[in-house]
Amino acid sequence: MSLGFTLVYLCLLVVIPLIALFTKASSLTLQQFIAAAWTERVRAAYFVTFSSSLIAAIADTILGLMLAWVLVRYDFPFKRLFDSLVDLPFALPTAVAGLVYSSLYAHNGWMGQFLLPLGIKLAYSQSAIILVLTFIGLPFVVRTVQPVLESLDADVEEAAACLGASRWQTFTRVLLPSLYPALITGFALTFARAIGEYGSVVFVSSNVPGKTQIAPFLIIQRLEEFKYAEATAVAIVLLIASFAMLIVINALERRTQAANSAAN
Amino acid sequence: MHSIPKHMPTSTVVSASRGRSAQEDPWWVRWTLISLSVLVLSVLVILPIANVFYHAFSNGVAAYWNNLTGDRETLHAIQLTLFVVPIAVCANVIFGVAAAWAITRFRFPGRTILTTMIDLPFAISPVVAGLMFVLLFGAKGYFGPWLQQHNIQILNAWPAIALVTTFVTLPFVARELIPVMEAIGSEEEIAAISLGANGWQMFWRVTIPNIKWGLLYGVILCNARAMGEFGAVYVVCGRVIGKTETMPIRVNTLFEGGTSETYSSSFAVASLLTMLSLVTLFIKIALEHKTQADLKEAAQTHQTE
Amino acid sequence: MSIVVKNLSKQFGNFKALDNVSLEVPSGSLLALLGPSGSGKTTLLRIIAGLDNADQGQVHYENEDVTHQSPRDREVGFVFQHYALFRHMTIFENVAFGMRVRSLPRSEIQNRVHELLRLVRLEGLHKRYPSQLSGGQRQRVALARALAVKPRMLLLDEPFGALDAKVRQELRQWLRQLHDEIHLTTVFVTHDQEEAFEVADRVVVMNKGHIEQSGTPQEVFDHPATPFVMDFLGNVNVFHGRVENGMAMMGALNIAYPDYPHAESRNATAYVRPHELDIERAPFGTSSLEASVTQVNPAGSVAKVRVFSKEFGLALNVDLNLERYAELQLKPGDLVYVAARRARVFMPPAADYAI
Numbered sequence: 045m046s047l048g049f050t051l052v053y054l055c056l057l058v059v060i061p062l063i064a065l066f067t068k069a070s071s072l073t074l075q076q077f078i079a080a081a082w083t084e085r086v087r088a089a090y091f092v093t094f095s096s097s098l099i100a101a102i103a104d105t106i107l108g109l110m111l112a113w114v115l116v117r118y119d120f121p122f123k124r125l126f127d128s129l130v131d132l133p134f135a136l137p138t139a140v141a142g143l144v145y146s147s148l149y150a151h152n153g154w155m156g157q158f159l160l161p162l163g164i165k166l167a168y169s170q171s172a173i174i175l176v177l178t179f180i181g182l183p184f185v186v187r188t189v190q191p192v193l194e195s196l197d198a199d200v201e202e203a204a205a206c207l208g209a210s211r212w213q214t215f216t217r218v219l220l221p222s223l224y225p226a227l228i229t230g231f232a233l234t235f236a237r238a239i240g241e242y243g244s245v246v247f248v249s250s251n252v253p254g255k256t257q258i259a260p261f262l263i264i265q266r267l268e269e270f271k272y273a274e275a276t277a278v279a280i281v282l283l284i285a286s287f288a289m290l291i292v293i294n295a296l297e298r299r300t301q302a303a304n305s306a307a308n
Numbered sequence: 309m310h311s312i313p314k315h316m317p318t319s320t321v322v323s324a325s326r327g328r329s330a331q332e333d334p335w336w337v338r339w340t341l342i343s344l345s346v347l348v349l350s351v352l353v354i355l356p357i358a359n360v361f362y363h364a365f366s367n368g369v370a371a372y373w374n375n376l377t378g379d380r381e382t383l384h385a386i387q388l389t390l391f392v393v394p395i396a397v398c399a400n401v402i403f404g405v406a407a408a409w410a411i412t413r414f415r416f417p418g419r420t421i422l423t424t425m426i427d428l429p430f431a432i433s434p435v436v437a438g439l440m441f442v443l444l445f446g447a448k449g450y451f452g453p454w455l456q457q458h459n460i461q462i463l464n465a466w467p468a469i470a471l472v473t474t475f476v477t478l479p480f481v482a483r484e485l486i487p488v489m490e491a492i493g494s495e496e497e498i499a500a501i502s503l504g505a506n507g508w509q510m511f512w513r514v515t516i517p518n519i520k521w522g523l524l525y526g527v528i529l530c531n532a533r534a535m536g537e538f539g540a541v542y543v544v545c546g547r548v549i550g551k552t553e554t555m556p557i558r559v560n561t562l563f564e565g566g567t568s569e570t571y572s573s574s575f576a577v578a579s580l581l582t583m584l585s586l587v588t589l590f591i592k593i594a595l596e597h598k599t600q601a602d603l604k605e606a607a608q609t610h611q612t613e
Numbered sequence: 614m615s616i617v618v619k620n621l622s623k624q625f626g627n628f629k630a631l632d633n634v635s636l637e638v639p640s641g642s643l644l645a646l647l648g649p650s651g652s653g654k655t656t657l658l659r660i661i662a663g664l665d666n667a668d669q670g671q672v673h674y675e676n677e678d679v680t681h682q683s684p685r686d687r688e689v690g691f692v693f694q695h696y697a698l699f700r701h702m703t704i705f706e707n708v709a710f711g712m713r714v715r716s717l718p719r720s721e722i723q724n725r726v727h728e729l730l731r732l733v734r735l736e737g738l739h740k741r742y743p744s745q746l747s748g749g750q751r752q753r754v755a756l757a758r759a760l761a762v763k764p765r766m767l768l769l770d771e772p773f774g775a776l777d778a779k780v781r782q783e784l785r786q787w788l789r790q791l792h793d794e795i796h797l798t799t800v801f802v803t804h805d806q807e808e809a810f811e812v813a814d815r816v817v818v819m820n821k822g823h824i825e826q827s828g829t830p831q832e833v834f835d836h837p838a839t840p841f842v843m844d845f846l847g848n849v850n851v852f853h854g855r856v857e858n859g860m861a862m863m864g865a866l867n868i869a870y871p872d873y874p875h876a877e878s879r880n881a882t883a884y885v886r887p888h889e890l891d892i893e894r895a896p897f898g899t900s901s902l903e904a905s906v907t908q909v910n911p912a913g914s915v916a917k918v919r920v921f922s923k924e925f926g927l928a929l930n931v932d933l934n935l936e937r938y939a940e941l942q943l944k945p946g947d948l949v950y951v952a953a954r955r956a957r958v959f960m961p962p963a964a965d966y967a968i
Contacts, residue, residue, distance in 0.1 A: 054407075111345050114345040203698075206691040217713075243538030286432060
């Protein structure tokens with residue numbers, strides 16, 4: 045009974061809407077699809093979306109690795125508080141994040157008033173989009189790397205030290221390779237999340253095509269013009285990118301699990 | 309043989325927890341990394357939270373209260389959120405329990421496909437999710453004409469908001485429950501059945517008490533995301549002021565209002581959502597300890613068997 | 614390269630792991646640190662390697678004070694109980710690691726790795742990953758890896774602790790052979806007295822953070838210095854009684870004890886191993902103890918007999934060789950007499966004597 049209910053629920057909420065999406069897309073000919081999803085303006089929007097997401101995901105991977113390392117390895121005052129703060133971007137509504145970031149980096153904002161005189165203009169630029177996407181994705185890498193880092197055996201590092209490796213050599217040659225799967229998973233999660241993000245970006249973007257206009261915005265614009273098929277075409281491109289990410293994540297998780305079970 | 313007193317830690321246990329010199333980093337590395345981390349979290353997380361409350365209360369508490377309650381549209385947005393979110397959460401709790409049950413208690417072909425399907429909403433952009441429902445229920449959508457004939461309003465009304473919110477938060481409860489139920493196993497349930505309990509009694513007296521913390525954790529996460537969902541709701545709600553605006557949409561409308569009054573109003577609404585996320589975080593920390601203790605206990609009983 | 618440890622102390626919280634321990638490991642010897650868990654043997658080994666820092670005391674390699682050197686400067690080979698192999702590297706890369714971080718030339722690394730893999734009898738497996746090897750093979754890779762950097766000494770922490778009994782037996786003998794070939798100063802930690810006696814030149818028995826006794830396996834086994842060592846090295850029967858006038862009187866069991874000729878009576882404890890007790894059907898010798906047989910178990914290389922003396926409320930374990938057992942034809946409930954051929958008497962608290 046539970047299985048039947050699960051399947052019906054998934055069908056109604058996930059499968060039928062997805063079928064609707066692909067049916068709509070298939071009503072377009074290839075030329076129409078290209079005309080809708082591959083014009084110069086749309087390509088510019090993809091570029092903004094993917095490049096911003098990529099930079100944010102890279103930033104989050106580096107920051108996340110550092111945060112995870114510090115939270116696992118060191119003791120410092122208010123560590124528990126900082127540890128739980130990492131989850132805040134996950135719990136905070138994205139609209140709030142967008143609102144507050146637009147306020148912080150505006151010319152009279154808390155950060156903007158110091159940064160603007162230095163020539164750093166963040167508000168309504170692509171940098172603002174990258175910044176807010178970095179905020180949104182912050183928890184993912186930390187939370188995927190942290191448990192792996194915690195479970196690493198101390199004796200592996202000790203073995204490396206006894207063999208004459210410096211701390212840095214131990215980190216790059218022994219620790220980092222064991223963290224790669226977790227880092228890539230965290231990176232992919234952040235990237236996938238950033239590609240689809242809309243709520244926060246809408247507050248900090250000035251919507252200039254090729255500069256700060258993102259692909260999800262184009263979908264909404266087409267919808268407002270009742271051009272469902274064109275909207276769908278753009279959506280399909282985003283969807284395929286996200287699915288690719290999901291497949292990468294799943295494959296990696298399976299590989300890590302297999303490696304772990306073989307080692308034990 | 310000799311046994312040392314139980315309370316006395318063995319050397320290996322002790323040295324695993326403290327002072328392994330080969331794992332220690334130089335003081336300046338430690339100091340730099342800790343400072344950088346604190347700085348990153350301060351600039352990215354603490355500063356924004358402080359900023360929300362600063363702007364919300366910048367004109368005093370009275371103005372704050374007036375911003376929230378004096379505006380009929382804002383009040384309506386709060387009401388709509390409080391009406392829609394419980395629907396989505398309830399639906400996903402029932403689904404989450406059923407799905408976790410099916411996945412952990414039965415072996416059937418396509419189990420992995422099922423788990424992937426549950427994860428799908430994570431990978432779909434909220435805007436695309438909204439679009440899918442527009443394609444189904446919109447005026448030019450597949451069911452649009454039929455719905456219009458029967459005078460049923462889904463799009464640009466609360467049913468569509470509830471639907472997309474449910475879609476976006478679908479994985480949370482199931483994702484939390486699957487590992488917990490997997491770890492606990494079904495022995496206790498089988499024991500209950502063998503002692504004469506019927507399926508329903510077994511569920512309420514054995515299963516639910518075992519998974520309650522994990523369930524609550526999933527509900528909390530689901531609730532936080534449901535309250536804050538923007539992109540998907542934005543697409544399907546039609547943004548009829550005072551009718552189909554949820555709190556996050558209201559934040560946006562007020563933000564675009566342009567006057568300093570609407571600006572601080574938008575921060576007032578945002579502060580409510582921020583408080584909600586802080587409470588969520590607080591409960592989450594408390595629950596994480598409980599679920600982890602449950603998982604550990606389950607692992608231990610399995611080891612001793 | 615000899616190792617000298619002087620007055621080492623180490624505390625973890627309230628727990629004294631090492632209490633003023635001094636030890637010398639002669640160059641080229643194979644020494645076993647033997648003791649129960651919590652005795653401080655692993656801590657001592659880790660301090661020798663530099664993996665833990667001592668609170669007090671010094672560690673010298675030959676004449677060099679290395680107390681404050683980091684492990685990477687000490688050039689020791691360390692083998693861990695759970696192998697600690699780098700799981701993302703092939704066997705070749707694992708063994709080569711120490712040479713790679715020293716930036717040795719490629720060809721030299723190549724030659725040395727293959728030479729070592731031959732030494733540990735794993736040639737041909739260099740392309741595998743650790744997860745594809747058995748436990749015994751992994752531990753041999755760990756050993757090859759430790760030897761690759763030409764260490765000044767080899768330190769092994771319960772190296773066979775995680776392996777099956779049979780593999781453990783093989784690796785023990787193999788380690789002994791290897792040591793005879795390369796004569797590298799070696800210290801290994803174990804809680805298994807059989808392992809220590811079979812492999813080591815010298816055995817150091819530790820308990821509660823200090824050294825109870827050190828010596829050759831023969832010395833330690835035949836002349837245990839303390840009741841702890843006596844007890845730790847195998848099953849014993851314990852008798853409580855008194856000594857006076859050159860005699861130890863342990864209930865019905867009286868043994869000559871010339872080491873204490875004084876008239877003044879003192880409390881003492883006698884330890885007798887199961888194979889040092891004899892059983893007869895009738896009273897015999899100067900004194901024998903009346904007891905009834907409660908259990909017999911002839912399966913094994915000796916027959917294990919359990920007897921109970923009602924008079925003293927004392928249960929004893931007796932090992933008989935199988936011929937003697939067949940002669941006596943013991944059954945549970947039989948009335949027998951037990952006497953000790955040999956006993957070690959310890960007088961608490963300070964002075965320990967042995968006969």
